[in-house]
Structures are given as structure tokens and as C-alpha cells.
Amino acid sequence: MKLTQFYLPEVGRRIGILDGDRISDITSPPLCTTMDLIQQSVLENKTLDEVALGLSSNGEYSYKSLDIIPDISRPHLMMPLEPPEVWGCGVTYKRSAEMRDEDTIGGKGIYDYVYSAPRPELFFKATVSRCVGQNGYIGIRRDSQLTAAEPELAYIIGKEQSIIGYTICNDVSAWDIERENPLYLPQSKIFYGCCALGPVMVTSSEIKVPYNLKINCEIIRNEKPIFSGSINSSMIERKFEELTDFLCRDNPILIGTVMTTGTGIMVPNEFALIPGDIVEICIEGIGKLSNPVKKLG
Ligand code: DO4
Ligand code: MG
Numbered sequence: 001m002k003l004t005q006f007y008l009p010e011v012g013r014r015i016g017i018l019d020g021d022r023i024s025d026i027t028s029p030p031l032c033t034t035m036d037l038i039q040q041s042v043l044e045n046k047t048l049d050e051v052a053l054g055l056s057s058n059g060e061y062s063y064k065s066l067d068i069i070p071d072i073s074r075p076h077l078m079m080p081l082e083p084p085e086v087w088g089c090g091v092t093y094k095r096s097a098e099m100r101d102e103d104t105i106g107g108k109g110i111y112d113y114v115y116s117a118p119r120p121e122l123f124f125k126a127t128v129s130r131c132v133g134q135n136g137y138i139g140i141r142r143d144s145q146l147t148a149a150e151p152e153l154a155y156i157i158g159k160e161q162s163i164i165g166y167t168i169c170n171d172v173s174a175w176d177i178e179r180e181n182p183l184y185l186p187q188s189k190i191f192y193g194c195c196a197l198g199p200v201m202v203t204s205s206e207i208k209v210p211y212n213l214k215i216n217c218e219i220i221r222n223e224k225p226i227f228s229g230s231i232n233s234s235m236i237e238r239k240f241e242e243l244t245d246f247l248c249r250d251n252p253i254l255i256g257t258v259m260t261t262g263t264g265i266m267v268p269n270e271f272a273l274i275p276g277d278i279v280e281i282c283i284e285g286i287g288k289l290s291n292p293v294k295k296l297g
Contacts, residue, residue: 001049002200002287003034003165005078005133006066013078017052018200021063026055034081034201038256042159048203067199069135069292079133080167080201081156084254086131088152088171088189089243090114090121092236092262099266104179120238122247123185125171125260126195135290138279139193142297144174146272150263151217151281153210153233156201157257161244165203166210168281168289169260170196175272196279196291197258206285210240213284217265220278227271231264 002018006025015034016023031037031051041051066077091097097115101108114121132138140147150171158164172195178188207213212234219227240261247253273279277293 001052001203001206003037003048003052003203004080004198004200005034006061006075007070007072007078008075009073016061018063023061023063023066024057025059025061026052026057028055031055035083035256038081038156038158038164041164042255047205048164049205067134070133077134077199079128079131079197080199081197081256081258082128083131083156083197083256083258085124086126086154086169086195086197086258086260087247088123088125088260089238089262090123092120092238093231093264094235094237095231095266096263103175105181110182115237120243120246122243123189125189130190130192131195131197132193132291133197134199135292136196137193137294138170138172138196138273138291139191139294139296140273140275141174141177141191142295144176144188146176146269147172147174148267148272149217149219149279149281151215151229151265152260152263153213153215153283154197154258154260155210155240157244157253157259158255161241161248163204163210163240163244165201166207166286167197167201167258168199168283168286169258170279170281170289170291171260171263172196172273175269192296193294195260196289198289199287202286211236213286214282215265215284216282217267218280219267219271219273220280221274221276227267229265229267233264235264236261
């Protein structure tokens with residue numbers, strides 16, 4: 001099942017089930033957000049699908065009509081959930097380890113090490129105030145000249161470290177800041193508009209095995225694709241259970257937390273983002289996450 005959230009003028013946020021091009025509104029107070037559905041599924045010991053299918057439809061919208069730049073006067077898509085936190089994994093694909101080690105100024109070899117070390121790289125990525133949904137603006141920090149898109153498969157953590165769904169994440173990162181010194185990682189990763197999530201959350205009944213999904217990324221500039229890259233999630237070095245296990249060690253992780261699993265598409269430096277670019281990330285079985293870029297400050 002594909003769950004999403006959308007906004008209706010003068011009404012507010014709604015929960016939707018996407019089927020083909022149709023989004024059916026299943027908002028049923030007190031269940032008004034997808035996080036409410038997640039909490040309800042835990043309370044009732046049901047799957048997300050079971051909770052969602054138990055709610056009746058209050059209307060239908062076409063996905064296409066909602067797939068616009070967010071504007072409070074028009075119905076539009078929102079983030080598929082407001083997670084308590086977003087965490088990231090790093091250097092989970094060989095390409096990421098190789099390119100990061102080539103380009104880093106301080107700390108050569110650290111990426112190669114972490115790629116194969118028993119302990120994965122995990123980092124705090126974002127809170128909701130730093131995230132955007134479909135068509136929301138992703139940011140370039142005022143002090144960065146080399147900010148890149150990082151197209152990633154993300155999963156949503158349920159009770160007892162289970163995976164309850166998947167979404168697409170753009171782990172937008174200021175690579176020039178990260179490359180100067182590894183201790184600058186939080187500044188390269190965390191800022192306004194550093195994390196795009198969406199367009200839907202696909203429940204784990206629909207993606208049973210997440211290790212064979214095609215991931216593509218395009219950067220559009222002046223309406224033309226200037227970069228196109230792809231990877232398959234089969235190339236990932238770590239299993240998601242292992243990542244969650246490390247994340248949850250003596251660390252209180254709330255249900256609904258998003259974990260983004262690392263990028264295997266390393267965008268060459270010449271395609272650093274500039275204002276006006278649009279980043280499109282497609283993941284098989286999930287959809288296409290699209291975000292325009294703006295300079296912050
Ligand atoms: O260590 C730097 C960040 C790694 C990362 O974000 C990734 O591999 O996707
Ligand atoms: Mg990343």
C-alpha cells in the first residue's frame with residue numbers, strides 16, 4: 001500500500017492512499033496523520049495496511065493535480081509522514097567510499113575503513129523542520145559552493161526495530177564542507193531543506209525485499225537533464241536490520257523514525273546544485289521524488 005499526505009486549502013492535512021493516479025482521502029479523526037496511523041497500528045497490534053483499510057474514503061483526488069509546488073491556496077502533496085527524527089547511514093556503497101576517499105582533504109582512508117568495518121557510519125540527519133516533501137525546496141547553505149544531491153532509499157522503523165515502510169530520501173549534503181574535515185560532517189548534513197522525503201511511504205507488504213530496487217537520479221537545469229545516474233539497491237553493503245541494530249543500541253529511537261540508507265549515485269562535482277535546478281529521484285516500486293533547489297541566506 002502507498003500512503004501519503006496532502007493539503008487541502010482551509011481544511012489542512014489529509015491522509016491518502018495512492019492507487020494508480022487516484023489518491024483516496026482516508027482521514028478519520030482522531031486519525032489525522034500517517035504518524036497517527038503508525039501509532040494506531042502499534043496500539044492495536046495491526047499492520048499499517050490493516051489500519052488504513054479499516055478507514056472509509058472521504059473523497060478522491062488525482063495524484064497529478066496534487067503534484068505541484070506547495071501553495072496554501074491549492075491542494076498539494078505533503079511529506080508522507082512527519083518522522084520524530086531522520087537518521088542517515090553513510091558509505092554503504094563502494095562508489096561512495098571510493099569517491100569520498102579521493103576527494104577528502106582531511107582524514108584520507110576513513111571512508112574505505114568504514115565501508116568494511118563491522119560498525120557502520122550512522123549520523124543524525126534531520127528533524128521535521130529541516131525536511132521537505134514532494135516539490136518542496138531543498139537548500140544550498142549560504143557558505144557552500146558544492147552542495148550535492150544524494151539519492152537514497154529510506155525505511156521507516158516500527159516497533160521492535162521492524163521496518164514498516166519505505167520512502168525516497170534526498171540526503172542533500174554540502175560536500176565542500178564535509179571534504180574540508182570529517183569533523184564538519186554535521187554542518188554538511190544538517191541545515192534548512194537538507195532532507196527531502198516522499199512522495200509516498202510504501203508499506204512493507206508491498207516491498208518485501210528491498211535489495212533489488214532500481215534507483216535513478218536526474219538533475220534538470222533550464223528544463224534539460226544535465227545529469228543522470230543509476231544504481232541498484234542490490235549493490236548496498238549492509239543489511240537494514242544491521243543498521244537498525246546499531247542505531248538502536250542505547251539510543252531511544254521512536255516509532256516512525258526514518259533511516260536513509262546511503263547513496264550509491266555519486267554526482268560528479270561539475271553537477272553541484274545551483275538555484276533553479278530540479279532534482280528527480282525515482283525508486284522502483286515507490287515513485288518519483290522531485291524537488292527544486294534554492295540558495296539559503
Ligand atoms: O560520511 C559521509 C556521509 C556519507 C553519506 O551520506 C552517504 O554515503 O550517503
Ligand atoms: Mg548520504
